[in-house]
Amino acid sequence: MTVSNRELADFLRRARGRIDPSRAGLPADDRVRRVPGLRREEVALLAGVSTDYYTRLEQGRPITPSAGVLDAIARALGLDAAGRDHLGHLVGPASGARRRVPTVQRVRPGLHRFVDALGGNPALILGRRTDVLATNRMVRALLTDFDALRPRERNYARWMFLTDEARNLFLDWDVQARAAVESLRLDLGNDPGDQAAKDLVAELVTRSPEFRRWWEEHGVYRRTFGSKHLRHPVVGELTVDYETFTMPGDPDQTLFVYTTEAGTASRQAMDLLAGWVLSGDAAGRGRRAG
Incomplete structure (x- = not known):
């Protein structure tokens, strides 16, 4: 077999x-x-x-x-x-053939500019196996500064499971972490020959009991929209909604845009975060982003 x-x-x-x-x-x-x-x-x-x-x-x-x-x-x-x-x-298809995908993941310069142009809305692009391919400064302030990490560590699932930062940031960590597992499972099913994805899964199975338990359940999940509940160290608690968009010309890249509802405490917190970012106070933190 x-x-x-x-x-x-x-x-x-x-x-x-x-x-x-x-x-x-x-x-x-x-x-x-x-x-x-x-x-x-x-x-x-x-x-x-x-x-x-x-x-x-x-x-x-x-x-x-x-x-x-x-x-x-x-x-x-x-x-x-x-x-x-x-x-x-x-x-798999009748021929047994699998879709071949490029080994190196790259975001077009125009998409980098588009993500940066979203201004006060945090945004990032995830590729295969939840690799973080592009971020703007708001998402680096809201989540973490993926750009400051070593290339191998610029992965959403690895950050979610292997850092105290993520566990402390998400009030609904178990919900968000399980979604990351099931999204990764969906990715690997789509391209079972992805050795980098296999290596990532092997590492997380070894280092995280929660990942191992959820991976063995073999659930799958495709992110389309949803909410995240955060306790941010600078602006306090807020709920952000996200929408996802598949990038034209590259179905393996997904844009995530985070917003908050007008007139809510979460919007006030996001505006405060935007002011903090624009003031330059975030520039020297080196740690936070997104």
Whole structure:
């Protein structure tokens, strides 16, 4: 069994285990359930495939379901769009070929200028495996100064799990950290040959028990929008909302823009942070950013 097939088998088993049988629309069954979730034959019934076929798929056998079958299995397992995409990535195209991506990640000069031009709105661009590729001065003041870190350390997931700074900054650290794990899992499923991503996962699995636990759950998540709750050392508590945008011409790069709601204490805190940045007080900190 190949590594990718083991990943597929693990993903399907864990997704099946998260389904509440009482809400799956199945016929009444009085048999005692020894493990949580659906049985294999129940997933097969809901997906409209044979139990043998689904069993072989969950065992990681080298079979390639059609898009329609994958859609049916995704519905049976209650997968969201990110989960369905991840399932497709793990199965792979019929040829077995994987999308080849450039080794070096670069942000176009125009995008650097665009991020800088966002002014009072913190913004950054993440690449594959949550590498931080571009930041503006507001995000460096809100989160951390990624530009001041060594190149290897300019990674959002590594910063999230391996620094006290991130743990102290996020009031909802467990929510944000788990999202980072599941986003990284989605990335690696899309490009299982990414050795740098494998090395990063191996490091975080070894050094962070939380990362190891969430990674083993095999959840996936695609950031599109959301909120973060912070306790900033300069301006205090604030809630920031974020929207994400995939960069034209490079689907592996995602722009994150952070905003606050008008008329709120969070907006006042963000305005205070902007004034602090513009005054030049932030320039000498060397540590903070974003």
